[in-house]
Amino acid sequence: MTNNHRTDQPIKDLIGIGFGPANLALATAIDELSQGAGKPFRTDVIFFEKQPEFGWHRGMLIDGATLQVSFLKDLVTLRNPTSRFSFTAYLHHKNRLVDFINSKTFYPLRTEFHDYLEWVAGHFAPSVAYGHEVLAVRPVRVGEAVRYLEVEARGADGRLTTHRTRNVVFGTGLAPHxxxxxxxxxxxxxxxxxxxxxxxxxxxxxxxxxxxxxxxxxxxxxxxxxxxxxxxxxxxxxxxxxxxxADDSPFANRVFDPSAVDEFFTAPEDVKRRLLGYHGNTNxxxxxxxxxxxxxxxxxxxxxxxxxxxxxxxxxxxxxxxxxxxxxxxxxxxxxxxxxxxxxxxxxxxATGYRPADPLSLLTELESEIKKDDSGRPVLTRDYRVVTTEGVRCGIYVHGANAEHSHGLSAGLLSNTAVRAGEIAQSVTAHAAL
Ligand SMILES: Cc1cc2nc3c(=O)[nH]c(=O)nc-3n(C[C@H](O)[C@H](O)[C@H](O)COP(=O)(O)OP(=O)(O)OC[C@H]3O[C@@H](n4cnc5c(N)ncnc54)[C@H](O)[C@@H]3O)c2cc1C
CATH class of the missing domain: 3.50.50.60 (FAD/NAD(P)-binding domain)
Structure with missing residues (x-):
């Protein structure tokens, strides 16, 4: 059902769907962008997370298991090495920085990285609705144009609520396969x-x-x-x-560099396919x-x-x-x-892996307005924005594994999360200024 515009509902700047590392990194990027611009953008942002509290693959937080990327590929460092949300800042806060250095590793325990993510998530608690699963994102039309999006969420008590926004960002991650x-x-x-x-x-x-x-x-x-x-x-x-x-040798690791996303994005389809094939064994x-x-x-x-x-x-x-x-x-x-x-x-x-949660399943009422590639996947611009018909005046962004086909192997991983989140935050802000 398409909704008509009612003026009495407050309209968010952005609604994030899912609050895993990807949208958590986005929260930090928006926060830092707002501080830089001197305006409290964060108050207009809300994230819906279906888990009752923050959790990063809790069922696999095996004692002794370590992160598979360097801690320097945390939520922020590659975007802003001076961020207060870095893993180093977390260690300093926990009074473990010196001992972490003495342990001479780039690869912290997964349990420790989880604690870091929770610590960052704690800073954004007022902007996150935990225990809320988003069921649908619908168009809100003003005349012919889709001016806003209506996000329907179901709370842990089963109650349905709707929320209006100018932008949605899908950070819905992976579903067990x-x-x-x-x-x-x-x-x-x-x-x-x-x-x-x-x-x-x-x-x-x-x-x-x-x-x-x-x-x-x-x-x-x-x-x-x-x-x-x-x-x-x-x-x-x-x-x-x-x-x-796993091939984690230095040359192969370059496939996860921020600059590799630029190269992958503009490469012809057959080159993309070959690169995914050559370097699938990194992950x-x-x-x-x-x-x-x-x-x-x-x-x-x-x-x-x-x-x-x-x-x-x-x-x-x-x-x-x-x-x-x-x-x-x-x-x-x-x-x-x-x-x-x-x-x-x-x-x-x-242990048969995961598949990206498909954003289109939540966008059925907008499907005819979304441009798709030959495989039926949403076409994305370089800044992870879904390409739509001209009539859609709001932003739909997709990050995480859903962008792998267009942005390369790092899309669903932590490696490039900081930079990717910064690019999405910049894009949302740039479109708001238009
Ligand atoms: C055990 C394990 C270890 C890993 N280790 C590494 C590693 O060391 N390095 C690395 O780079 N990658 C690793 N990965 C890959 C993993 O994909 C990333 O670490 C990371 O989780 C991606 O973040 P994300 O936010 O995109 O997705 P997710 O972490 O999957 O988060 C998505 C969130 O969205 C929520 N959600 C989904 N749908 C909805 C909805 N409709 N409404 C509301 N909320 C919703 C989910 O509950 C979830 O919290 C690992 C994966 C696993 C399974």
């Missing part, structure tokens, strides 16, 4: 729920787990289960020959070298001792899953000769 036919249940989980699901399991009971997947999360889950459940068998099932190692279905080596050593040690608990089913695929009351039966097919193994496990964990 299960293979076709896979559905979460009591004994079948996505890796993103790992800690919540295992919290109440008895540690010393003999259990068996199967972990499907070949990426960083799959390897982390396998190691976590193996270490946390000392009597458990852990079956890692992957279609590859073994875990492949997708790959594992940090240390972790891969640690798992290999564990498996080898167990082969020597004969007490095997970590079982690697390589070049294999789960072909059948049957869930019973007390266990899950799996058929695992070995791809080279089609032979089958049957496993009985207490839980099956799919």
């Amino acid at each position: 299960l293979p076709d036919g896979g559905a979460p249940s009591r004994r079948i989980w996505h890796s993103g729920e790992l800690l919540q699901r295992t919290r109440s399991l008895p540690r010393d009971d003999a259990q068996a787990f199967a972990v499907v997947g070949a990426g960083q999360s799959a390897a982390e889950v396998a190691e976590y289960l193996h270490q946390s459940f000392p009597s458990a068998d852990v079956h890692a099932v992957l279609t590859r020959y073994g875990y492949s190692v 997708y279905a790959v594992v940090d070298l240390d972790l891969s080596q640690s798992l290999f050593r564990t498996a080898y040690r167990e082969t020597v001792s004969g007490a095997r608990r970590l079982h690697l089913h390589n070049v294999s695929r789960v072909s059948k899953v049957e869930e019973a009351q007390e266990h899950v039966n799996l058929t695992v097919g070995y791809l080279p000769d089609s032979s089958e193994r049957h496993l009985r496990v207490d839980a099956l964990i799919y």
Whole structure:
């Protein structure tokens, strides 16, 4: 239903959908831009976040797991190295700066980085509605033109509210992905729920787990289960020959540079496709070298001792899953000769990755006004603004993994978050001045 304009509702400058690292970085950029311009832009901004509180992949905050990018790629430093929201400022605030330096690492613990993100998020608490899921973004027309957007959100109590804005920024991130036919249940989980699901399991009971997947999360889950459940068998099932190692070498890392976004954005489609293919192994279905080596050593040690608990089913695929009351039966097919193994496990964990949450699913009433590419994805300008018909006079921005096809591999990652957020904030401000 298209809404007509009513003048009695206050109109926000910007509504952010989701409050993960991407929109959190945007909050810092807007704040710093406003301070620079001397006007309190922040009061006109609100972010809706469906989680009840700030959380960055909480289910995978495994003890000892580290960030995969340098702490200097925090929410702000690459945009504004003097920002009060930097990871260094956080360490200083927590009185840990000196010890962090002494620890000689670029890669803080994920739990520590989460604490940093929460600390920054705390500064913006008045501008965030937690426990609010955005259900739809609708056009508000004044005459023929779409002047505003109406954002409908559902609170934790089920109550629906609507809010008007001149701009929306989608920072809706990633949604867990299960293979076709896979559905979460009591004994079948996505890796993103790992800690919540295992919290109440008895540690010393003999259990068996199967972990499907070949990426960083799959390897982390396998190691976590193996270490946390000392009597458990852990079956890692992957279609590859073994875990492949992430390329984080200096030259390859340049694909995440801010300048790489400019080059990628203007490159022809076939070059874009090739670059995504060449450098997919910086991020997708790959594992940090240390972790891969640690798992290999564990498996080898167990082969020597004969007490095997970590079982690697390589070049294999789960072909059948049957869930019973007390266990899950799996058929695992070995791809080279089609032979089958049957496993009985207490839980099956799919570490099969994520897919970008599709912004178009919330924009159905605006869909005919949004320009799409041959694959049906929204076309974005360099500043992450969705290209629309001329009649749409408000801004729709998309950052995160949804921009990977047009802006390159860094779109969904932390690497370029600071700069990207700054570009979106600048664009919103520039359009407001028109
Ligand atoms: C375990 C794990 C570790 C990772 N580690 C790294 C790393 O070390 N380095 C790196 O660069 N990347 C890493 N990543 C990639 C990850 O995508 C980024 O770290 C980061 O989370 C991207 O931020 P985001 O804000 O775009 O998305 P998200 O973090 O996914 O945040 C999106 C937010 O939007 C909310 N939301 C979604 N839909 C709605 C809605 N309709 N209404 C309201 N709220 C909504 C969600 O609840 C969520 O809080 C990791 C990913 C995982 C799963």
